[in-house]
Amino acid sequence: MTIQPRELAEMFLAGEDERAMEAVLGYLENHSHDELYHDLVTPAMYLIGDWWQENIISVADEHLATAVCDFVVSAAELKRKPKQGESRKVMVLGPEGEDHYIGLKMVTSLFKDHGWQVQYMGPNLPLDAALESAQRWKPDVVAMSAALAYRLPALKMYSEAFRKLDFHPTVIIGGRAVATADITKLRTEGTLVVKDLPQLKNWLQTGKETDNDFEISI
Ligand code: B12
8 A cells, every 4th residue: 555644754753764764665666756755755744844833743853754854855866767868957945044955855856857967055055155156057947945935035036136147047936935825026037936846847848837826925
């Protein structure tokens, strides 16, 4: 029987890294990496977030679960077959102040699955450092993430700054905050809003942006 998000979340919470890794590697025998991340690991982490918010688990429990999740995602990445032949480049990062990065690792994985060269810069990258690095490496795309709504202005500021670089990279913004808010007003020309991994996959394969309905408007 296929493992369910709740079972995985419970393994994360119990600190059962070996068991969680076995479960995930078993899942990968019949599923792709993006299915693993979108259908299993993301909902498991969202459950952890709900239980944390409802005080069912402590901050320490949530940290342990996140550490095990991070380990399992890294282990899953070692099982991804490298693809060659695509020369496009993407820089993946979270803006200054943003600490959530598991989603960024999954975004990195999906770009790699499509043969892109990826520089995964992690979360909390100051703008000056990000711009300087982009100017040197000249990525075709800069992909950024925000988990919290109050980070959206930072995403806008970063997007505008990247778009002003002389090679005008395409900017893709995603993450939990972006997926739930109507950020039409925060959008700048050349910036794509991509809600989740299936939408990113669609864009990577067709070059088309998906129309979005949002729950809230800011
Ligand atoms: C783990 C966690 C943390 C960890 C993060 C560590 C780490 N290594 O990432 C720590 C402890 C640092 C943390 C801190 C905080 N957190 Co937190 N955190 C979580 C938790 C439980 C899981 C996050 C996660 O990994 N999710 C799984 C990933 C895979 O999901 P995702 O990020 O949404 O990414 C998916 C998509 O959004 C998309 N995606 C993501 N990025 C991008 C980018 C692009 C370009 C694209 C195309 C797609 C895309 O693809 C991913 C794959 O499906 C969430 C719960 C939740 N619902 O997410 C709370 C949660 C996000 N945190 C929350 C809060 C409040 C905080 C804090 C403010 C708490 C505090 N008081 O300090 C701080 C803020 C820290 C900061 N400055 O950023 C709240 C936010 C509530 C709100 N109303 O916005 C949540 C929802 C918990 C809750 N239910 O209350 N957190």
